[in-house]
Amino acid sequence: MRARFGDIVSAVLLLALGASMFLLTLGFPPPAQKLDPGTAAFPRMISIFLAILAVAQLLRPGKTEGLPGGSSAIRVAGVLGLLVLYAALLEPLGFIAATALFVLGALLVSGTRRISYLVLSPALTSVVLFYAFYELLEVSLPTGFVEGLLP
């Protein structure tokens, strides 16, 4: 029962997405050239097909895998939270500090408790990737306090 519920929820969300997409296109400007179907035409087509398929799914909901519960759910939510924090801190802290903190957090969430892993993995991942991208491949990465200390 719970499995079918997932299909119903996603169908309703898709229907809402289709409807709001369609409503937003009503505010789009008319075509600049006379024969051009216009800027609203394609998004409107997508929104209509999306709504039709959402209804099709609603009428025949199937079985879905369902979301995890218990410790699995906590692990997934924990990693996701860490990722959002990582993305937010990337520019303020610089790549190395933000990455090291993220890797440490992600290892702890996954149940790693060996001190050697918890110390070496964050340090190596952040510094090696920084050098590989920033120095070797000349790909831009945000720098902060720690990067200033490095040779």
Next chain:
Amino acid sequence: MSPWIEGIEAVFTAQSLLLMVVGALVGIVIGALPGLTATMGVAVLLPFTFGLEPVPGMMLLLGIYGSALYSGSIPAILIRTPGTPSAAATLIDGHPMAEQGRAGQALTISLVTSVVGGMVGVVLLAIFAPVLAGFALSFGPAEYFMLSVFALTIIGSLAERAVVKGLISGLLGLAIATVGLDPIQAYPRFSFGSTDLSAGIEFIPVLIGLFGVAEALSQYERLSGGERVRRALGRFRLSLAEWRRLTPSTIGSSLLGFFVGVIPGTGGDIGSFVAYNETKRFARVDRESFGRGDSRGVAAAEAANNASTAGALAPMLTLGIPGDSVSAILIGAITVHGLRPGPQLFASSPELVYGIFVGFFVVYAIVLALGLLGTRVWVQVMRVPTRLLWPTVLVLSVVGSYALRSSSFDVFVMLAAGVLGYFMIKGGFPLAPLVIGVILGPIAESGFRRAMIISEGSYEWLLNPIPLVLLFLTVASLTLSVARSRRHQDSV
């Protein structure tokens, strides 16, 4: 200068060759670890190519891809878990062989037939792609619109038992592609006043989110501590008579795999199952031994798996239409350098196109060498506890999306795509159609609108031969798959 010479010159440089070997080594590790797929490997390691020239960057990715496809068969044979989805057909006979103490032979067969399949596929690609590209040069907006529609419906409708979900996934991709300036009027759609959104959603962060973060999140649900193989591997060598027995199925499956791969939406996973079934159907002797450790089954699955990935590159190179998730990522690797895949690429960047032909062939030679040198070593890779690798996969996803335009906005787009992808995996929605929809969106929309403008507002362009055939194929594939899924639902 001949384009072949340009391709050879671009590939046979110290940098390109080194990157192929590095890519192949990394790919073997990725493929041998269950959970880390070939697609994910190419997606999260894509940022390494941003700072490289197009040809060496492509060689790195092809190295990763080709070798991960081969090594995905190692856990399939030894622990009955495909290391990458396209190795699923390999385990049908590969694992029983291991149970009979013939794991070493199964690994050798998988190595050699992977390489043969890959090489046959690349040769066919090199023969057919330039012809196809010449033909595609005459394509106009109407053809591109219908091609996009055909590609998306077939990709969506091939989703097993989930036609509606496959199509929804494709439409979501198209919807994401409409955000930002429209291709003709330059009106900022769905931007809600944000300058970042009016610039549009880049597809590289989306695909990294879907194939890197979404997969990593679902792997965090069930973390494994590494697999220790205690099974005796047995001997690795095969006699000449045994090889002779495998030759017909290997060659047949390589050819079949390539042509299945050319059809949009059919990657190595579908190619290998099709070839496996056909090999079994056409087997004149011992048909009943399939599924019980018949070496021909391993050969068929692996040869087709590798040949079909070369096939999937054909629509990508000649039309700019991705045939599967990995060719979508390779499009990303090409567009990052300001190039556009499609028929023009054959004239404007012959060193890249022919470099891909030459390089992919060389990659398979490298895979063969690495496999012969160290299959026993690669088996040990499975002992690596993957939970130590997931944080690095996530860091690479963040780096890749940030480095593209030095923008935190792209990182959040990547995360949003990751969360969306995670819920899609849980809800049974395939991810590949979404990525392909994001790429096809602008092609389809500008094709449609230009076709309408050229034909002065009428739909008569649909009656031109190529669009009409594509329309017919689109309707046929949809009808067939809907009928198939109804039959399946009724029989449940």
